[in-house]
Amino acid sequence: MKRLFTLASILVVLSLFFTSAASATSPSAPGQPALAPDVFVDYTLPIPVNIVFVGYTPSQVDTGDIAAWLPAAYEPVVRYPEFYGSPGRDMGLRYEFTYNYIFKNDAFNTNFFKYLKFIGTPGDPTLFQEDYNDQVNNILDVTGPVLYIPATRVETYLATKLGLTTKAYTIVFINWYNDPGFKFHVYTKTDEPDPDTGYNFGSLRSSRKMIAYGGSASRLWFYDFSAGPEAWTDNWNVDDTDVDGDGYSDYRMPPIWEYDAAGFHDPAGLDDDMGLLTRFVAINLLFTPSPLYDPMVTAPGYGGKKIVHINMMEDDPANTGTDWISPAKVNQEFKAFQPHYTWQTNMTQVDPIDAGAQLAIRIFTGLDSSNDCWNFYGDTFAEPFCYFEELNRPTYIPTYGAADYVVPIHAFNTEDASMGSQLGLLGFADDNWVDGTQSAVFQFDTPYYRALGYGFTATTIHEGGHHLSLSHPHDGYDWEMDIDYPALGNFYFANSGDESHTVMSYISLTNKFGMFNKDNLYRWETAGYLNWANELLADLQADPGYASVAMHVMFANNQANMAVLQLNNWNYAAAASAARKAYERLALAASILGVSTPDQAFALRARPNYNEAPHEGDPIRFPDN
Ligand SMILES: [Zn+2]
Missing domain, CATH: 3.40.390 (Collagenase (Catalytic Domain))
Structure with missing residues (x-):
């Protein structure tokens, strides 16, 4: 059959980054005095990323192909000012990634697949699995009973049984398809009905049956190429190039059996797709995203x-x-x-x-x-x-x-x-x-x-x-490439980011802010408050009454030390709390001395550029399902 998509257009973009990637100097936090008057600190954080393969053999996946997609570093930016052509406030953060590839052995895989079968509930194929069966180009039919598997239990199982450090992010690629006990399956989350209407999207809608999840209580996101096919990334559709009707080809990642010479994707492209998911979904949208607003x-x-x-x-x-x-x-x-x-x-x-x-x-x-x-x-x-x-x-x-x-x-x-x-x-x-x-x-x-x-x-x-501050888990920013992207066209697969634990998703399966939201907001606040504190400290020191607030400055320094320590220990909630306390205490000192604080200094009040910035709202996705 015809090959519907190529990676060519994304590769063109990727090639640009080798020439345009910025190199940032970054005073490293450990060992420095926490507060330094008028010094702007880029807090540089090493971010290990585990890439785990469950049910894949090394011959199926060339980690070199994945590595070719992955960024060395990421500096979050405030996205909305960039829509107006302004750089936004420097967030003072730089993440430097290391990647750890882990292939799980047969014993782990077998136990995991048994667990999926044990916690899954058999049922009829979903509407979208049936739609897949009705495609002209599908290479097999999904047959029932299919298993409906609770997503958060799978996340918890993996986070526990993998036994990896919690001071890292982990993406788990699952493939049950090669196992003799394989069952067609989807992942569900049905424990948070809408608080006003009582409507349970997770149980009632076929469109909410997923292939990925994570971030509920761990720093892990799993993506199962043998689940589905499903609605949210429209990977049930293997006939059409443009599924949303916007005139552009929509890049989708099919279920694993479609990575076949006769299928929707070239089998050699599986690891490229894993690289795309790791970079453009897991890293850019979940693990270390950029905020929409400051x-x-x-x-x-x-x-x-x-x-x-x-x-x-x-x-x-x-x-x-x-x-x-x-x-x-x-x-x-x-x-x-x-x-x-x-x-x-x-x-x-x-x-x-x-x-x-x-x-x-x-x-x-x-x-x-x-x-x-x-x-x-x-x-x-x-x-x-x-x-x-x-x-x-x-x-x-x-x-x-x-x-x-x-x-x-x-x-x-x-x-x-x-x-x-x-x-x-x-x-x-x-x-x-x-x-x-x-x-x-x-x-x-x-x-x-x-x-x-x-x-x-x-x-x-x-x-x-x-x-x-928060962006959606389906649109975001790639720092090395300097591109802002929605889940459209070449990035259509970014809709899979919505299959994660956050109210910022369109999928309506939780009303909570998840682990990824919290980690990121706390890092942004920690660096933000500490840099504000540095700025304010210089103003306080310049004031003739400085000696009278020395005790407050000492308290602030202690809190700032605590913030940096906790930031480096991945205790981000404690870091943000301490950084806020450091800043707030200096703000108290400033109010005593009559010194103005930086929190009203929205640096960018410049030219109106309003016709260029996008203004659009949050629509209901899948109103019919
Ligand atoms: Zn929104």
Whole structure:
């Protein structure tokens, strides 16, 4: 059959990086005094990555082919300012990778496959396995009963039985297909129904039956080439080049039996695909990703809290939005994510929605063509930002303490018809349309959305996660190549990153922030606060009253030492907490002396470049399944 895809276009991009990769100098943290006035530190962290093969023979996989894809280093960047052509704040972090290839022996493999069979529940093939069987070019038919295997139990089994250090990230490639006891199978997660609607995406939707998972309680992500085929990466489709209809070929990785001379991929391409997954999904999107927004923008001042304020606007006489959100659950998840802050989640209600807000939404949804503040930006997508954030914020969001950081969330409970051209949009965490700094969250719920399973709570946690920094696990940035990519075209396979434990996924199987989210946010905060502390320390030392705050500086130095120690020991939560304490104590000293703190210095307030940056929201994926 015809070969649908080549790696050529990605290889062209890859070849560029050999000439463009930056080399960064980086004072190494250990042994240095933790705080150094006015010194900017790039915290350089060695990141071992284990690449584990379960059920593969070395003859199936040439690790040299995988290694050719893998980066030597990664420096996270703040992505949104880059959309405006600005570099964003230097995050002061550099990761240097080492790779460890591990082939598990037959005894391990046999026990693992027995475990899969033991915990799997037999059932009919999924809708997408049947769709695969109906393809013209499929080289076999998936036959039932297939096993439905709990994903997090497999993650836990592997994290435990592999016995690897937890001071490393691990990707496990699974192949059960060559084992005599093989059963067609998919992975499931069914223990977190939607908190508002009770809808259980994991049990009810074929589209949520997976081939990969990880990051729930470990630094491990597994990807099973013998599972599926499945919906999320559309690897059930072996007939069409362009599965999403955008005019580009969508690069997919089929189940392992399709790596065949007669199949969808060349058998020699299996290890290349493993290299692509390791680099463009595991490393760039899960293990060491870049933030969408600068997490330091959301840092409270000395003694300040983080506050989520939900402005619920009622625009459906038959339903009440406050019935479809749990501020307590929202607060619980943010508190679990960033325990080193005091959190508060509050909600006010505008019932019914006022005329000004209603007009702004009707402009946004294309139901009203009036001129308004959006004209300045030339895009009606800017209307919610300019109306609610620029012009009328005090009307909808109360004023809190000066040291508090407030996440403004505008929620519209409305009817299906009132969504106009935006029907299907769950929400978006907007920027400020000037330099890529986060601004406010806008989110939507309607009877149609609720019938599909979506209330407001999960969307609030997802969009709030963006506002606090996080990218999706299906789009991101490659540092050595300097490319930002969505899960489209050549990177279509990046949708597999959604098969991981995080509310930032579109797959709706958890409302929590997972291990990968926490590791990364804490590293970003640790380096951010320590560099802020260095900057502030110089200002304090220049102040004639410096001697009077010496005790605070000593405390801050002790905390900074602790932060660096914990950062190097992979105790990232403790590192972020200590770095925050170091900075906060210097901020106290600054307030005593009347020295200004750097947290309002958003360096990039420059030229409006708003027509170039993408503005798009989070859609419902697979509304039909
Ligand atoms: Zn999103």
